[in-house]
Each structure stands twice: as C-alpha cells, then as structure tokens.
Amino acid sequence: MKVLKIIAFILLLTFVGIQFIPTSRNQNDIVPATDLMQVYNVPENVEVIFKTSCYDCHSNNTAYPWYNKIQPGSWIMEGHIKEGKSELNFNEFGSYSERRQKSKFKSILSQVKDGEMPLASYTLIHRDAKLSENEKKTLEDWINKMLESL
Amino acid sequence: MKKFKTALGMVAIALTLLTVMSCKDTKKSDEHMEMDQDGMNHKGDENMEMDQNGMQNDEMMHQDQKTSKTTAILNSYLELKNALVADNTEVAATTGKTLFDALAKFDQSSIAEAQKQEVIDIIENAREQAEHISENSGKMDHQREHFEILSNDIKDLIAITGTDRVLYKTFCPMYNKGKGGMWLSETKEIKNPYFGSKMMKCGEIQEEIK
Numbered sequence: 001m002k003v004l005k006i007i008a009f010i011l012l013l014t015f016v017g018i019q020f021i022p023t024s025r026n027q028n029d030i031v032p033a034t035d036l037m038q039v040y041n042v043p044e045n046v047e048v049i050f051k052t053s054c055y056d057c058h059s060n061n062t063a064y065p066w067y068n069k070i071q072p073g074s075w076i077m078e079g080h081i082k083e084g085k086s087e088l089n090f091n092e093f094g095s096y097s098e099r100r101q102k103s104k105f106k107s108i109l110s111q112v113k114d115g116e117m118p119l120a121s122y123t124l125i126h127r128d129a130k131l132s133e134n135e136k137k138t139l140e141d142w143i144n145k146m147l148e149s150l
Numbered sequence: 151m152k153k154f155k156t157a158l159g160m161v162a163i164a165l166t167l168l169t170v171m172s173c174k175d176t177k178k179s180d181e182h183m184e185m186d187q188d189g190m191n192h193k194g195d196e197n198m199e200m201d202q203n204g205m206q207n208d209e210m211m212h213q214d215q216k217t218s219k220t221t222a223i224l225n226s227y228l229e230l231k232n233a234l235v236a237d238n239t240e241v242a243a244t245t246g247k248t249l250f251d252a253l254a255k256f257d258q259s260s261i262a263e264a265q266k267q268e269v270i271d272i273i274e275n276a277r278e279q280a281e282h283i284s285e286n287s288g289k290m291d292h293q294r295e296h297f298e299i300l301s302n303d304i305k306d307l308i309a310i311t312g313t314d315r316v317l318y319k320t321f322c323p324m325y326n327k328g329k330g331g332m333w334l335s336e337t338k339e340i341k342n343p344y345f346g347s348k349m350m351k352c353g354e355i356q357e358e359i360k
Binding site for chain 1 (some may be wrong): 274299
C-alpha cells in the first residue's frame with residue numbers, strides 16, 4: 001500500500017513537473033503573400049472549409065484549444081503540427097512549383113475522399129473541423145476546377 | 151481506497167501512453183528532416199554506396215552518357231510498378247525507398263540551363279511521392295495514388311533526359327473514378343499497376359517512348 005502511494009505521488013509530481021516544460025507555439029499573425037488565399041481566388045465557402053478544417057496543422061498559425069495548455073497534450077499537438085506543416089503548408093502554397101501545387105491538390109482530394117484528413121484524433125475534439133458530405137463536395141469541386149486550370 | 155488506486159493506475163497508464171506517443175511523433179518528424187537534408191547534400195549516401203556506384207559507372211561508360219543517368223531511376227520505378235501489379239504493398243514500399251534514393255543521386259550536370267529548374271521541380275516532386283509510397287506499406291490505395299503522380303513526373307523527366315530503354319506509355323481510363331491513370335511499362339503486354347489482379351488487363355498503349 002505504501003509503495004503504491006509513493007508511486008502515485010511520484011507520478012503526480014511528474015505530471016505537475018512537465019507542465020513547466022515549454023513548447024514552441026505555432027502562432028503568427030502575418031499572412032504571407034504566398035498563402036493559398038492570396039495566390040488564388042478562393043470562394044468564401046471554400047476558404048472557410050480550409051481555415052476550419054486544415055489550417056490548424058497546415059499553416060503557421062494554429063488556433064489553440066484549451067487542452068493544448070496542458071502537457072503532454074501540447075507535445076502531441078506540436079508533433080502533429082510539425083509533421084503537417086512539413087507535408088503541406090498553405091501559407092507557403094504560392095512558393096511551391098506548379099508541379100508540386102498540382103500534386104498537393106491531387107493528394108488533398110484523395111486524402112479527403114478516403115477520410116484520412118482531417119485526422120480522426122483531431123476532429124474528435126474539433127467537431128466543427130469534421131467535413132460533412134456537402135463540404136467535401138464543395139472542396140472537391142473547387143480543387144478539380146483548379147487542377148484543370150493549372 | 152481501492153477505487154482511488156484504480157483511478158491512479160489509470161492515470162499512470164494514460165500518462166505513460168501519452169508521453170510515449172508524443173516522443174514517437176517528434177522522432178518521426180526528425181527523421182523526416184534528416185531525410186530532407188540528405189536530399190540537399192547527398193555526400194553521405196554516395197560514400198555508403200560507392201562500390202555499387204563504381205560498378206554501375208563502369209557498365210554505363212559504353213552507353214550514352216546522357217540517357218544512362220536515368221538508369222537507376224527507371225530500374226526502381228519499373229520494380230515499383232511491378233510490385234503494384236503484383237498487389238505487393240511491402241515490396242512497393244521498399245522499392246519506393248530505392249527510387250527515393252535513386253532520385254536523390256540523379257546527376258543534373260548535363261541538363262541544359264533552360265530546363266534545369268523544371269528538372270529540379272520534377273525530382274523534388276517525384277521524391278515526395280516515392281517517400282510516401284515507402285512510408286505507407288499496408289495502404290496500397292494510398293501508394294497507388296502517389297504512383298499516379300509519380301508516373302507523370304517520370305514521364306516528364308525522360309522527355310527531357312531521354313531514356314536508355316524502350317518504354318510504353320500506357321493508360322487505364324477507369325482509374326480514379328474515370329479520370330484515368332497513366333504508367334510507363336517495359337513491356338507491350340498490359341499489366342495494370344492501379345488495379346492489380348482486380349483488373350489486370352485494363353489499359354491501352356498510347357505511345358512508344360524511345
């Protein structure tokens with residue numbers, strides 16, 4: 001019994017302790033000229049979808065939820081954002097070669113269609129980021145139009 | 151008291167799990183960054199596979215210098231294609247990695263200045279597709295989606311560099327909900343890498359590339 005108490009105490013200490021470890025925040029108010037919305041004429045309903053469902057992990061500016069203030073939640077999210085941004089950063093979309101933009105559009109299409117993106121672990125908490133069939137269709141139609149023009 | 155213990159135990163497990171998970175994430179993205187760096191400066195790779203390169207170089211001496219530069223790329227591209235034809239997702243992943251490395255070693259020195267940027271773009275894009283294929287063993291649909299993008303890159307690359315062998319540009323109009331998918335094949339016989347055994351014969355040769 002005593003041992004258990006000690007273990008519990010140590011764990012509690014660790015939990016409190018890790019709260020003091022800083023994580024880097026992905027926040028930036030400046031929207032660069034290479035942002036997807038700056039380089040292409042994106043209709044408002046499509047823009048809303050991108051911003052609510054994609055931009056948290058695929059841009060330089062995350063709207064942090066409450067649980068991200070508590071460790072180890074913020075480490076997990078930090079990892080996702082880092083990976084997400086290296087894969088696709090909408091803030092830098094305009095700096096991609098035309099070929100890469102095309103590939104990214106194609107990959108967005110298939111990821112959304114297969115339900116791989118947005119991540120299930122993300123939409124679990126961000127209910128508004130979950131894409132409805134209508135939103136998927138809106139997004140798909142717009143991207144298809146872009147692919148034809150590129 | 152007992153309830154308290156169970157609750158504590160659960161918290162402990164949850165914490166450990168979360169910590170392990172977050173560590174895994176960081177590691178993964180670090181690897182990613184290392185790989186990117188390798189791409190920019192492939193000295194390390196060259197050292198590791200000096201012997202192999204040496205051997206290949208000797209063989210290549212007899213061939214046309216320009217076209218032989220794509221030999222390693224085409225070898226692994228076709229291997230990858232055949233793995234997808236055989237519905238073998240593991241082999242597709244390993245050949246994806248071989249292709250990723252072959253693309254990194256591509257020698258751009260003989261490319262004309264005007265085409266250099268395009269070649270850089272093609273290689274960069276193709277590497278990204280190869281990387282995804284190598285990292286997604288078990289998700290063959292996903293591998294095939296990237297293979298479709300990759301095939302266009304390889305086609306555009308050899309349009310500039312030329313090819314060391316005869317290739318058949320083959321097209322399956324049924325792939326991707328009727329948008330179709332193109333691939334390059336070393337044989338005239340149709341073996342579909344997008345559907346594999348489900349629809350092996352779907353496709354038609356559109357062009358013979360020499």
